[in-house]
Amino acid sequence: MQSERQVVLICNAGSSSLKLAACDVGRDDFSVRWQNSCDGSARELREFLATELRQLEPVQAVLHRIVHAGLVSEIPQRLDGDALARIAHWAPMAPLHNPLALQLIAEIAQQWPQVSQFAVFDSGLYAQLPPVAAHFALPKSLSPRWPLRRYGFHGLAHRSQWRGVQQLSVAAGLPAPRRFISVQLGSGCSMTTWRDDQVIDTTMSFSPLDGLVMATRAGSIDPGIPLHLLGNEGMTVDELTTVLTEHSGLAALSGGDGDMRSVLAAGTAESEAAVAFYCQQGRKALGAAIAVLGGVDAISIGGGVGEHQPRIREMLLAGLEELGVTLDVERNRKASGMTSLHADSSRSQIWLTPVNETAEMICQYQTMRQTLRESR
CATH class of the missing domain: 3.30.420.40 (ATPase, nucleotide binding domain)
Known part of the structure; x- marks a missing residue:
């Protein structure tokens, strides 16, 4: 239904880059309305985001790629106080990514306080790694605050590649x-x-x-x-x-x-x-x-x-x-x-297989929304 469509802002921050895309999102489709990107320092990326937000109309939701938040799933999570604390807790393990992500989330919250923001986790793909791959040969008692295991990263990119190869194989x-x-x-x-x-x-x-x-x-x-x-x-x-x-x-x-x-x-x-x-x-x-x-x-x-x-x-x-x-x-x-x-x-x-992290983030958001609809 038309009323179920949303305008969603994708905020995909790397260690030295920021990709923004405003997308029209339905139940199982989406189109990109606008996109822009910037390479530079953390300060330059924050300034770029602030400038772009002032020129954009507020959206219904914002999706952030989060590099490290410990053991998480591929289900997007609303960025409430607990989620923000979790991202901050894991920042020492991703010092090039998590602190910048938190700054960008805060900038959006300041300019668009009514807009819901969600984390899409780059390590969610690896939550079900088999024990033979997930663990290290180290004492289990070490580092209880940051449990030692293989968390994996680039999950959005790898999932995008997996989907692409499935489609290419069928087409061929x-x-x-x-x-x-x-x-x-x-x-x-x-x-x-x-x-x-x-x-x-x-x-x-x-x-x-x-x-x-x-x-x-x-x-x-x-x-x-x-x-x-x-x-x-x-x-x-x-x-x-x-x-x-x-x-x-x-x-x-x-x-x-x-x-x-x-x-x-x-x-x-x-x-x-x-x-x-x-x-x-x-x-x-x-x-x-x-x-x-x-x-x-x-x-x-x-x-x-x-x-x-x-x-x-x-x-x-x-x-x-x-x-x-x-x-x-x-x-x-x-x-x-x-x-x-x-x-x-x-x-x-x-x-x-060129990677499309925007499409993968939206796909996971659509899956989350569908699950919520079915649970009502």
């Missing part, structure tokens, strides 16, 4: 893949392993620092390194946090800002070594995921780097032919949008 007349790996390569990077429609493993864990090499985050490192820096090099916890979140990864390897476009354009021995290291770590993670699955039926690649850098896709997948993964090099170089990348001889499908 192929069976839906049962053993599936989604690869998200952007400023942050992660990989998620699926069996049927269930996530069974992922590379990010307790915090968004773990897993693959990223723009300014190192990914998985020897735990002895931070212990050494704290105990023997006199580094403070705050200094170490800054190094691990802002000055590691590609930025440390290449001597730049960590932007893959700059690294590839540099063409120096240092930048080429950084790219090789980045891709080898990703290839190792792919091999591990294939081993967990006992083979792979489909791989999808998305994210800013994954979508726009064919050379990275080629290097990432190089040498996996014996595992049934064969890239069509020419198709890969010309690829754009949702499309296949696999060679005709490949036993595994390979898909380029």
Whole structure:
């Protein structure tokens, strides 16, 4: 019914970016009325939001992507006092994301106090990880306030990729893949392993620092390194946090800002070594995921780097032919949008799947509203 339609503002904040979209949302459809984005510091993003809000008519609801709130589900949650306290509590585990999200929520509440705001959780996809993937080999008594487990991140992006591959497989007349790996390569990077429609493993864990090499985050490192820096090099916890979140990864390897476009354009021995290291770590993670699955039926690649850098896709997948993964090099170089990348001889499908987090956030909001209607 027309009366059930809402205008919903999507507020998707990353560590250094903010994407806004005003959408007309019905029961099972939506259209984008307006969208804009900004890259910059936290202060610049707050100022951008404040400016845009002054020019927009108030909406019926606002959806925020929340990176870390502990063990949560894929059901959006109204941002009341308890929810805000939970996000603040988990901010030390996501220092680049949660504090900014709270500031943006407060800005909207100040300008539109009557508008309902909801959290859509980026880690909700991983709430049902099997114990063999969810836990660490550490004493259970440690850190009761922030329980130690694999929470996983980039859930909205990985769910978007999963939905995209389901649709692409049907359109191509192929069976839906049962053993599936989604690869998200952007400023942050992660990989998620699926069996049927269930996530069974992922590379990010307790915090968004773990897993693959990223723009300014190192990914998985020897735990002895931070212990050494704290105990023997006199580094403070705050200094170490800054190094691990802002000055590691590609930025440390290449001597730049960590932007893959700059690294590839540099063409120096240092930048080429950084790219090789980045891709080898990703290839190792792919091999591990294939081993967990006992083979792979489909791989999808998305994210800013994954979508726009064919050379990275080629290097990432190089040498996996014996595992049934064969890239069509020419198709890969010309690829754009949702499309296949696999060679005709490949036993595994390979898909380029641009991520649509806006659509995924709205889909979860629609599901929540439908559940509420059915419970009345």
